[in-house]
Amino acid sequence: MHDEPTTIDTPLTANLLRGAVETEHTERGLLPHRLPARALAQCGDGQLAMAESQPSGVRLALRTRATTVELDTVPTKRTYRGAPPRPDGIYDLLVDGSLVEQSHVSGGETLEIDMTTGDVQRHTGPVGTLRFTDLPERVKDLEIWLPHDETTELVALRTDAPVEPSPESDRAVWSHHGSSISHGSNAASPTATWPALAANTAGVDLINLGMGGSALLDPFTARTMRDTPADLISLKLGINLVNADLMRLRAFTPAVHGFLDTIREGHPDAPLLVVSPIHCPIHEATPGPSAPDLTESDLGRLRFLATGDPAERANGKLTLETIRAELARIVAQRAEEDPRLHYLDGRELYGPTDYAELPLPDELHPDSAAHRRMGERFTGFAFAPEGPFAGHDGRRSRAR
Template sequence: MHETTLPIRTPLTRDFIHGALDVEQTEAGILPHRLPAWARVQCPDAQLAMAESQPSGVRLVFQTAATAVELDVLATKRVYSGLGPRPDGIFDLFIGGQLARQGSVQGGRILHIDMSTGATTVTGGEARTLLFGGLPPGQKTIEIWLPHDEMTELVSLRSDAPLDPVPAVGRRRWVHHGSSISQGSNTTHPSGTWPAVAAVRTGFDLLNLGYSGNALLDPFVARAIRELPADVISLKIGINLVNKDLMRLRAFGPAMHGFLDTIREGHPDTPLLVVSPIFCPIHETLPGPSVYDMDALAEGRLLFKAGGSADEGRQGKLTLGVIREQLRAIVGQRRAGDPNLHYVDGLELYGPNDNLRLPLPDELHPDAASHRLIGERFAGLLRSASLR
């Protein structure tokens, strides 16, 4: 952190934070979470813990006449063995709903991840200061979107004019659950994730419950969604069930029905979109698990490939094609008594022709341009669903 000349220090309270379900007090400051505390203790999985504490869709929102704002943060950077350094997380600053500034901080904690064993070690670090200066004068609403895939503890907030929190009252709430694609893997900045693109275009107040590697029909996620206020709910299900090789065909249907039943206990009439997987060539007909391409990794490139075989698919392992068929059938069966339930074919968001033009750079996750494409297409569906 550097010496500040900004005179007003504003306490960082829950009122300033949108898009989180919980805020944890840490030694450094406060840490937003995208799962409630009661749910986090039900699954002590390291990848889920990392994903839900990475603030995809989380924003600081306030009204102010300030022309300069400083935010001290303690970031946790990831370093993967065998790969080059990852870019620093980006902070997007919006003024009146328009992207106006971007910034990042270097340094912080370092999370070292061994790609071959999964072992992790953490190196300590210090908070750093992010300055947004030269902001236009006069009263305005500012949103600072936190990095979508970099755990960020908020330490201190300063400005040259008072900051007042902005309640989300009056805005339509969209609750979305999905995988790393929904969290934003391979896009470059937080408002560039496909849910953020759709939310900004439609004016929805986004709650992004996309957890990298963890869209797995976990009951605690369904219970969390059940208890939340929501005007529209969407569930993007499939890729993690395949690439984790977590579930067979016999278990998938009842688990999906149970997930929907739980949500409907709290939201009997809320528009609910069930979104099947986007196109992913390695898993269209081959089941998981997804494994690293070790030859590519030896060259410093991250690529995935399918670890399952066609014979295993015939024995009940899931593929993306099978999941699309099952989701379409499940939604069709339930719609007789649930007209606000809708099926969205993921191939309409990103299909084979899109893959020819915008291939998945690591064979699994879309790039920034594809995130934008998916978000723009989903925005139309979101508007339509919210009018029903």
């Protein structure tokens, strides 16, 4: 007769997490955040609050002999009225850096969102449990990457052997900010977003500040990046400013300068890469705002439309073509005094030829295959021997 394995409860604390900027202690457990509370207090936008709490790039990092790991969570799932159902968020388990298993958690909260009116209704649900078994019986490093598109409240962690935080590595830390594409929209899992693919290929630690609908040159996001330790920094800017029809060229240019100035206050010498938008036909020459097209929702299809008037470009309305040209000009101007500032045209990651082969399913977001292509191309550019991140592939900058 064999003894039953001992179940060990480990308190969920911030030192078990990687990729989170801040954590919140709730009545049930621990909620990772990708923006600090002081930033959220400066903006009442529900889209931003939802996006930053979705833990893209956030993972539990554990060292243990455990062969069984159970994690209780409360996910917050989203449904959109008139749109096809969304699949459950995926948890990726890595053992010593290799993906070995994927799973999901049922239950949790549900946000029912009306994209035409902005109305949101919340429905409560129970705690769910994630269980990984038959893990190697040796000391190993485990990473559980949380769903990139589901707010995830961590409730309890149980194992059959003690766990401790994985030791801090000497890998370079890469901080990246962008839109829903960087956040991971349409990616198959949290390690399949293009930034996660690039980070894991290059051997760097990712802090993903890609936030759906919320790459809007907000000063508090720049301050968050300024105050967050990082060796490598990138910004993918443009598409959300057009989607939201948020500003015109007169405001855009100084806002970009101010964003870069703020980051440089905290990271005066870090390589800083500005990436312009990928190819997106609906907004190349047509301003925003974007709007959902639900005419084929009964067939399970959701697409977006550009509703702006191209004639208004003459009055400073932003298009992707305008933004790419202005970002290239700004970086060229500043690089005369900031040689570690670099520019990448986003169409090098995904351009018109890619659109013909791997079209954007909803006319805004790449699919999983395109995410992989973008991650490979970003790695090939940024971490190339002559690339902006050269020399930092897996090694923390000693100048930090």
